[in-house]
Structure formats: structure tokens, C-alpha cells
Amino acid sequence: MHRIDNDLLSVQEARILVENAREAQRILATFPQEKLDQIVGRMAAAAFKHAKELAIMSQEETGFGKWQDKLIKNVFASDFLYRRIKDLKVVGIIAEDKEKKTMDIGVPVGVIVALPPATNPVSTTIYKTLIAIKSGNAIVIAPHPKAKKSIAKVLDILIEAAEESGLPSGAIGYLHTQAVDGTVALMNHKDTSLVLITGVPKLVKAAYSSGKPVIYGGPGNGPAFIERSADIKKAVADIIASRTFDNGIVSASEQSIVAEECIADEVRQELKRCGAYFMSALESEKLSQYFFRRDGSINPELVGKSAIEIAQRTGLRVPENTTVLISEQKYVTATNPYAREKLCPVLAFFVEKDWLNACEKCIELLVNEGMGHTLVIHSRNEQVIREFALKKPVSRVLINTPSSLGGIGATTNLFPALTLGCGAAGGGYTSDNVTPMNLINIRKVGYGVRQLEDIKGSSVKAGQCATAVGSRCSAREYSIGSIEELNQLLTELLKQLK
DSSP states (O other), X not given: OHHHXXXXXXXXXXXXXXXXXXXXXXXXXXXXXXXXXXXXHHHHHHHHHTHHHXXXXXXXXXXXXXXXXXXXXXXXXXXXXXXXXXXXXXXXXXXXXXXXXXXXXXXEOOEEEEEOOSSSHHHHHHHHHHHHHHTTOEEEEOOOGGGHHHHHHHHHHHHHHHHHXXXXXXXXXXXXXXXXXXXXXXXXXXXXXXXXXXXXXXXXHHHHHTTSOEEEEOOOOEEEEEOXXXXXXXXXXXXXXXXXXXXXXXXXXXXXXXXXXXGHHHHHHHHHHTTEEEOOHHHHHHHHTTSBOTTSOBXXXXXXXXXXXXXXXXXXXXXXXXXXXXXXXXXXXXXXXXGSOOSSSEEEEXXXXXXXXXXXXXXXXXXXXXXXXXXXXXXXXXXXXXXXXXXXXXXXXXXXXXXXXXXXXXXXXXXXXXXXXXXXXXXXXXXXXXXXXXXXXXEEEEOOOSOHHXXXXXHHHHHXXXXXXXXXXXHHTTOOOSXXXXXXXXHHHHHHHO
16 A cells, blocks of 8 residues: 555656646746856756765665766766856857848757666766756656665755756756656656656656657667777777776677677787686576576666676686676577677677678677667778768767767767667667757748749749740750751750740
């Protein structure tokens, strides 16, 4: 009975939160960009001040990843992202062409319901809240049950800073009573305008069933292709750094390595030098049984754990300096866990004859899981790079960079974001690194520059020309006896068209 009461309380709270957000957003919609920017700046500064405290808190609460890397992500969301968006014009007149007499006006979508993941709870919450307020929207967050304390803490910090700067009460809210029914009620509420969901796969179906626009940052399964012209030492260092960053829980992180046959031994040796442990077939089979539960969901016992912890939990004996666990694989199948996303520092290793075969292997992996997400290629051959960029079913192709950091825009000039759209291939409607610009509608304004009579006159003239051309062609279609006559006919037709 207590659980049922909790469900009802959560649903009631959800309704109140969205209604309050709707009223607050009506006020927020009147704010000029400068006022919104002032509020966002105060929030970003407050989050930055507490970045370390929140990183430690989220790691302790969830047991996922490393607080030192979570600190980097918290700083990325509160400082790096803020510096990128602070001068961005998002609401009001955002573009004007005086010559063509057109304007673009940014209009907030309204109330956004957001679902952050347990893997990156604080950084994603900061990010979603900043881009929502920057674009004049209210936001209501459904905290992940495994990270509810951390998410509540950062939201309390953000709300206090924002409301001290003039944010209407209710413009940022979150569910205090945790229940799936309450989260679903948030998404289904008539005043919810958009759902922004990152890394909560169990609620994706409910989000799409709400009938609201959904921006979804889906699972990654990105391969890292090492082509024969690559700087192998740098490529391996990038992959190891990326795969061990926060113990492999960033969705853009590499899940497998695909190497050309002619450099495979060199790649293996470099990986081993960097602490990679190549498992035997028997060890690979043993570990594979731990990745997923019977219902196909990821086993949380391995999520965000280090390679050493994973080995200890699964009975593998590995050197103390092991950074990643690697399983050599040949085939991609739906039942092969090494061909899927693994939120921990484990990699599959494939060897292909040449870059064309490697290209096909990468596509197989992405079709298996991670369509529309991310791929990384290490190469100095621009032709191969362009072929990969043209043909892969992903939204991000990263070149010679750690994928987990390149995908979110930390080591590349992609827009800083912690929700990475997967486009139509991944079941979403945007392939962008999601920015404040994805959270507005653009109202088009066009001044009259022609009269109806001008259009009618142009239509009549065009019709007369077409008739004249058709008649002349018909009359002389078979009477052209030389090149000179053909040239004469074309000259006459051009005169009539003028």
C-alpha cells in the first residue's frame, strides 16, 4: 500500500511541478537575452564552485566511475560550456537580413522535462539546466533513482543562484517523490512541450509514447579504426585515455578497436605497453557472462568499474597495472556482448585485411548497436578519412582524438554537450550535439518585396516565352539542315526569352 501511495504522490507532484513551470515560463518568455544570460552566469558560477564536492558525492552515491573524472565533467558543464554559450543569441531577434528583408526570432518551446542518467548525473543536470534557461524555457527534472541525492543537491544549488538573480519560482523544478509513474506523468502532461532524455533506456519508450517531441541521447557502440598511416603510439594512447576516462561510462567512448592486418601486431604491442590485458578465449567467454542480465539490460555491477575491479569481481587474474581488458573477436552478432556497448573499460579487438574491410566491420558494429552515435578513426590518409565520414551511419566522426572527450566537444570544436543526438538512424529527430538552439522554435519574418501584379506579370511573360519557344521549335524541328541554321535558331530563341 505504501508503494501505491508513493506512486500517487509522485503523479500529483508531477502535475504541480509542470503547472508551476508553465506559469513561470510565461514570465521567463518576456525576459530579454541579457537577463537570461545574467541568470545563467550566476548558475554556472555556483555549480563551478561546488564541482569537486558534487563529483565526490555522485561517485559515492552511484558507485560509478572516478570522482576525479567526474570533476572534469562538472567543470566542463559549468565553465567550458558556459563560456561557449554566454554570447550566443538564442531568443528574440537572432538573425536579420536587411537586404532580403527577413528576420529569425528565437521562441522558447515552453516547459522541458529532462531525464539525466546515473552515469553522469551532476554534469548532465548542470548542462541541461543551463541550456534550458539560456533559451528561455522552464525545466522539470526527474532524477535517476540511483543518483537522486546528487541530482537534488546540484539542482538546489542552481535554483538558489538562479532565483537570487530573478528567475521566477518554479522555472526549475524536480521530482522529490521518486516513482516511474511520476516521471511518466511529467512527460505526458499537456503543458510539457519537449522531453530531453539522456541514458535512461528503460523510459525511452514511455517518452516517445507521450506524443511530445523527444531529444534522445542513445547508446553508443563506437568503433575506433586504426588505419595503416596512423601514428600508432598516439592512437593507442588516445584510446586508452578515452576508455579509462570515468571508467568507460561516457556513451561516446570507444567500444572496440578495428585494426588493419598489416599493423595489427604493432597495435597489440603498443596496447600491451599501455597496460592492456588481452584475454584468452576462455577468459573472454567467462567475462562475457557478466555484462548483461537475462532481460538484456546492462549489469550495474560492472558499470563504471576499473579493469582491476572487473577482473576481481569475475575471477580473472590480471597484472596490477592493467588499464583495459581486451577480447579478440572475429564476428559481430546480436548475441555477442563484445559487439555491444559496455559501460566499463573493456574493448573488443578486430583485425581486417584492409581499410575497405575495416569500413564494413565498423558498419556491422554500428548496425548491431549505436546507430547514429559516434565513430573515431586514427589516420593520416585524408582520402580514407573522407570515405569513412561519407559512409558511416553515425552523427559524429572523430579524427585522431579520444572519442569520449572528442564527442562531447572537449578535445574537438564540436559544440560542448552532454546529450549527443543520434538522428533518425538512432530514433531521434536531431543528430546535433544538443545546444540551446535545439530548444527553441524559430519564427520566420518576411517583409513584402513584390506585389501580386508583379507575380502575375512574370507568370504571363514566362508562359508567352514558353509558348513561343515551343512553337518555334515545333515549326523548325525538322528544318534544321546545318549547324549554321541551328545556331541561328538558338539566337532567335534567346532574344525572345530576354
